[in-house]
Amino acid sequence: MLDNALARLDTALGQLEAAARRxxxxxRGRGNLxxxxxLMQDDRARxxxxxxxxxxxxxxxxxxxxxxxxRLERAMNVVGAVIARVEAQQPPEPEAPAL
Numbered sequence: 001m002l003d004n005a006l007a008r009l010d011t012a013l014g015q016l017e018a019a020a021r022r023x024x025x026x027x028r029g030r031g032n033l034x035x036x037x038x039l040m041q042d043d044r045a046r047x048x049x050x051x052x053x054x055x056x057x058x059x060x061x062x063x064x065x066x067x068x069x070x071r072l073e074r075a076m077n078v079v080g081a082v083i084a085r086v087e088a089q090q091p092p093e094p095e096a097p098a099l
């Protein structure tokens with residue numbers, strides 16, 4: 001999950017950088033290089049912040065999943081123990097007579 005998010009971010013950053021390079025080359029003669037660079041830096045900072053948020057959410061999800069796994073395992077153990085106790089307390093059912 002994290003590897004996929006990082007791969008997508010890397011791809012997005014690569015696309016952003018390629019677009020920025022093309023834009024910078026087109027704008028070189030117009031003197032807007034500094035403006036474009038600032039925009040790229042803002043975009044990169046925004047993407048980095050989004051990645052940080054996604055990684056934090058991923059950590060929360062992983063923690064919650066581990067907690068749910070532990071709770072389910074305990075619940076299954078309790079249910080199994082209750083079933084075993086009930087089965088141990090019930091007398092065996094009589095067999096039906098053969099016809």
